[in-house]
Amino acid sequence: IFVGTWNVNGKAPPTDVENLKRWLNCSDEPPDIYAIGFQELDLSKEAFIFNETVREAEWQKALEWSTHPKAKYRLVGIVRLVGIQLAVMINYTHFEHVSNVAVDYVGTGILGKMGNKGGVAVSFQLHNTTLCFVNCHLAAHVEEVERRNQDYNDINTKINFKRHPQAIKDHDQIYWLGDMNYRIRRLDTHEVKKHIAMGDLNTILCHDQLNQEKERGKILAGFEEGDINFQPTYKYDVNSDRYDSSEKARAPAWTDRIFFKGKGIYQQLYRSFMELKISDHKPVNALFRSEIGIVNREKYRRIHEDLLKSMDKLENEFLPQVTIDSTDVVFDTVKFREPQAKDIIVANTGMVPVDFKFIQKNDEKSYCKEWLRITPFCGRINPGEKSDIRLEINLEQALQSLDDILVLHLEGGKDLFITVSAKCQRSCFTMSVSTLCRCPVPILNLTPEQLKHAENGQSQVLYSVPRELWLLIDFLYRKALKTRDLFESSALHEEMKKIRECLDSGTLDQISDSPYAVAESLLIFLSFTKDPVVPYHLHKRCIEACESFAQCKEILEQFHKLERNVFLYVCMFLQDLLKYSVDNGLDCHGLSIIFGDILMRTPMRNTPKPHCRKKTRFIEQFLTNDLSDLIQVNKQ
Amino acid sequence: MENMATRTQTAQRPNGSAQGKICQFKLVLLGESAVGKSSLVLRFVKGQFHEYQESTIGAAFLTQTVCLDDTTVKFEIWDTAGQERYHSLAPMYYRGAQAAIVVYDITNQDTFGRAKTWVKELQRQASPNIVIALAGNKQDLANKRMVEFEEAQNYADENTLLFMETSAKTAMNVNDIFLAIAKKLPRNEQASGASASGQGRRLAEGDTGARAAGSCCK
């Protein structure tokens, strides 16, 4: 890498580029990279204020003519702030390995932009090594050491390439060049010149402000510089090798310097070049052998793939894993409102905690059917631990069999399918009134054929109300007219179960011993008939008509005959019950609330119940008015 | 997470190469049970084969990355249960998949018929640009062959499916079929080579959602 710096004092390039060539060709082999920094490229007002100059193009052309003849170069990046310019060129055979080029500048003059002091930088990546070149021109005058330190630090910290690597310090290799403008301290012009004449540079170098400031840790921390074996490069009379002979007679100084920082940089040359005399500065250049990291594609690829493989392996190993003791849960024959439960055991056999959750299938509303309950339906299991999940079924519909597939999803992992199935035993509960009125024998004794015909309404109507309803009400007529709190105290599950079995199979003459169980069974029977006793489509009209018995009666005529029978049969029974209210403590309003809610239930279970008061009122009409004319019609 | 990884990779990739590009795709395996779906995945992901492969009850999930010249393709593989009773659940897995491998067993004509119905279902219900590959598995049992290679090849050609006969047992064509799919999947335009401006596109924060399968990012 050839790094050069030259304060050209606003001069145009020489017309004869011979000396320029000699400066830039200091080795037999062509450098791979040229980084050339100029200062005071243009001292005109235009350059100063508008940052415009013709010099840039002129000098760039001159450089292009003068680079090493054994190679062709391409520009990597060029950046200029007023007169501070930096161009980086690379042997074009390397150009394809250059990437990520960025430039930036920092002005340290007024407003940070105007003025001719500051720094410019070019950053790029060559193969796998990031390089940064900085060219600066710091504040002038002997006494401005602090100012120069500050300029340096401003440039060093404020240059920002707005991508990675961002700051100067983030690069693998940094080359810092420029007119640093540090002078010689406590030696007057005369003394300096004397030492130079004697060839004693070391004495002067001891008084070099830059070396002193660097030693004090104020600037260029970590940077190295080659040994200076050339005489001070400033300030000369133009077109001569004579130091400033003007009245000011400034003391000569090594204002023009090159530093480097980073791994694998070996300096081979550090010199000034006396033959270029157009400026009051002599150009300085260094030559470096710098190690550039080259990616071995094959190796990179292999490592890349191996890495991905081991990441896949890790990822797969750390996926959540569970086993389930049974993925096929079969329940015993399910009967109406006789809940059954089974537990499945989910064991975390993986390496990570598992968050599980039952998820919906496709477009279904819930993660399981309405007859199933899963507790818990989501949760966490730690590695090596197990969790019981309870599946509970409760049948309240007329279904022949229960089938569901549950999808147990492990967060971030697989899904497991669990099938749940059961056969159902049919029951008179959940049947329609129409079917029951057509059944010649108890429901469990029906042949499939008989059931089918009863269900689709093909067979004859045999009873005006379902036989089962009659059995329940008849029992209450006989045994419970004077029983207190009839519809309010709940019965034992066992008693209820016995009644259901009895009604479904017709095995016993006496369906129960307990009036309470029979009363509750009646409520359940009416609650689970396939359709509400008062047809749903008439509910709205019933509610509107609830204050007028005449209108209520009209609506009753809209009922199907069998539902109408059931409705009147129940109401009559309730009227009869109320005759004994002194004994049984029942009152009309209370019964109307209970039966309004049941006889006029909405098809959807577990939904809010609207218009309760009006439904109560509708029933009340039929419990307080004389129904005999309606029944007369019925009997015909 | 994925975002971060992608980003880091971009920053560290060697210049001029585009290996920082990662595409993630969801791939689903379909086909009658016992044709060798799980075995193909096991061979592809772990390089193993089990004579007594446990049957899948659910949808197993694994990931595997393959490297193409310029891209890294990460498959999220869903291996589904083949039994008919779980058929209705299949859409949960092929919906949103960018690729599907429909597998049949070359020693069993029925499974080929079933594979055809799967292809039909995918063509109707899955994403319109899903890449479908047909795999005639158990090629090592060619002496008991019931489905002719040409028959399957013709069918695949008619339906523009990728087709290979595979063997999870001998590993024949297993990597190849996944690679062929990876190559056929749509990817973003190739990254430009070395140039002064050849910097990876930066992802805006939250540019790609987590598990946003099928999105290519450099």
Ligand SMILES: Nc1nc2c(ncn2[C@@H]2O[C@H](COP(=O)(O)OP(=O)(O)O)[C@@H](O)[C@H]2O)c(=O)[nH]1
């Ligand atoms: N000979 C042979 N057997 C196979 C091959 N692939 C799978 N199998 C066997 O076929 C059976 C079913 O395989 P499996 O992967 O469980 O099928 P899946 O139900 O489609 O997932 C297992 O016993 C496997 O060992 C194959 O390529 N060749």
Ligand SMILES: [Mg+2]
């Ligand atoms: Mg399987």
